Amino acid sequence: MRAMTVQQFLAQDERIELIRGIAVRKVTSAEHSSAQGAIGRRLGDKFNRKPGGRWPGGWWFFIEFDVQFGSEIFRPDVCSFRRDRLKEKPSGRPVLTRPDWVCEILSPSNAKTDRVEKLQTYFAAGVPHYWLVDPLEGSLEIFRRTDLAYALVQSAHRGQRLKPEPFDALEFSVDELLGDDPEGDDA
DSSP states (O other): OEEOOHHHHHTOOSSEEEETTEEEEOOOOHHHHHHHHHHHHHHHHHHSSOSSSSSOOOEEEEESOOEEETTEEEOOSEEEEETTTOSSOOOSSSBOSOOSEEEEEOOTTTHHHIIIIIHHHHHHHTOSEEEEEETTTTEEEEEEEOSSSEEEEEEEETTOEEOOTTSTTSOEEHHHHTTOOOSSTTO
């Protein structure tokens, strides 16, 4: 970790985040990568499209791109923006518009940062929905922003199914969101 400004950060081409003025390297495991890809695919296949048709749609989905929150720049593992709020797909680096949903996937090296610093920053920025996924524990925690704090509104673990807020138009198994084999051909 090293101290740097936003301008110094943007001149870098590394897999890092700028958290509280410190450059923090992102390190992932196979479990992290599998969950990240599965969430992006499972949710993105059905929601990353215009509304209407076979799937609900209505969102723009992204995996690991720079989003600036004041003097901090995070690379959410997966995030999305409601199309009814953002008519055009976000572009550039960093994106200055706050996402409507952020999903961080916990690893032993980043759990504290995701549970404390990022949670605080996302809340202060007004991100309405925040998920924490723990592929090693096999769990999913779903938070909704309230006036006072994030409220845990849903939690589940492997072997369970749920309609995860804000994508509650459809039901998913926690296993498939963690990167395990889908339950059927249409999963």
